[in-house]
Amino acid sequence: MNIDLPPIALTAGLSAFFLALSIMGVIGFLMRKYGKIGTRIQKASTGERSSDVNLFRQEQLSEIDWMNSLLKRLPFVRSVHRLLLQASVPFSVNIFFILCIAAPICSYLILKELISYPWIVACCSAGVAAIPWIWVTMRKDARRTKFLQQLPDALDALARALRAGHALNSGLRILADEYGKPLGEEFKITLQEINLGMSMERALTNLMERVDLPSLRFFAVSLIIQREVGGNLAEIVETISYLVREHYKLIGRVRVLSAEGRFSAIVFILLPIAIAGAIFYLNPTYLNLLVTHPQGNIVLKVGLFLMVCGVFTMYRMIKIKV
Structure with a gap:
């Protein structure tokens, strides 16, 4: 393959630039994270109280001031920030945007030197651009599932603490101390907000924003209503715990x-790809017409489009909301 030096130099330079930019963002995050941990350890060893926690400051979208101001002006950034918050990812919005931009650009610059069909390169680059969003969404779903698994037992523990005479804040402290991530972590943040002067209603609203879960929203709204109109809080929590547990059982049955539909969907999605890969490995010239002939390109593009439509249709069929 004859490749001129300037395209190679341009590809290498741009790839190195975006890779270095991504690495710098990750390193900067790690330095800030472990620097704060080291500062807290030092303060704890000297008996000083930590004063670097300020939950009332505005949510930072970037550690760089001018970029933070720019991101706040964009209307869609708030939704992205909420998604990252619900997924509990260890980086800010600007680093996520850097990854989403750098990954497809680097893949495009590399693939265009290896593949002579621009539309294939464009499709592959678009797929690479979707990887960060898919990863964040999967992390969010896994976190919601784990939270839902912990929630019924946690509500039972809270109801027992309330019946034993503990206040609501003490019961929430038990949940924060006794349960692991993500439930314990989220209730610990809620307690920190309450202890620093935030109202219970606002702290519970923030909890609902961080954890996009209908069962938790039902619990939080019930607490807010109970604080306004009164009632037996322990009995309310026990009832919510029963409803959440039955809801979780229903999700398991669904x-x-x-399961059969999901397995069939996976087979139907992977089967054409596996057959095409096997044919290309055994006899590469057999599929040449699909990529070299104009009509073959049309057939291939139509097939890929129909396959995407089929994947979307099967996803909608097996995705049952409970």
């Missing part, structure tokens, strides 16, 4: 009943 997953069992839809």
Whole structure:
């Protein structure tokens, strides 16, 4: 393959630039994270109280002031920030945007030197651009599932603490101390907000924003209403715990009943790709017409489009909201 030096130099330079930019962002985050940890350890060893926690400051979208101001002006950034918050990812919005921009650009610059079909390169680069969003969404779903698994037992523990005479804040402290991530972590943040002067209603609203879960929203709204109109809080929490546990059981039954459909969808998605890969490995010239002939390109593009439509249709069929 004859490749001129300037395209190679341009590809290498731009790839190195965006890679270095991404690495610098990650390193900067790690330095800030572990620097704060070291400062807290030093203060704890000297008996000083930590004063670097300020939950009332404005949410930072970037550690760089001018970029933070720029991101706040964009209307869609708030939704992205909420998504990252719900997924509990260890980086800010600006680093996420850097990854989303740098990954497809680097893949495009590399693939265009290896593949002579621009539309294939564009499709692959678009797929690479979707990887960070897919990863964040999967992390968010996994975190919601784990939270839902912990929630019924946590509500039972809270109800027992309330019946034993503990105040609501003390019961929430038990949940924060006794349960691991993500439930314990989220209730610990809620308690920090309350202890620093935030109202219970606002702290619970922030909790609902961080954890996009209908069962938790039901619990938080019930607490807010109970604080306004009164009632037996322990009995309310026990009832919510029963409803959440039954809801979780229903989700499990739905997953069992839809398991066959999910498996069939995976087979239908992977089967054409596996067959095409096997044919290309055994006889590469057999598929040449699909990429070299104009009509073959049309057939291939139509097939890929129909396959995407089929994947979307099967996803909608097996995705049952409970």
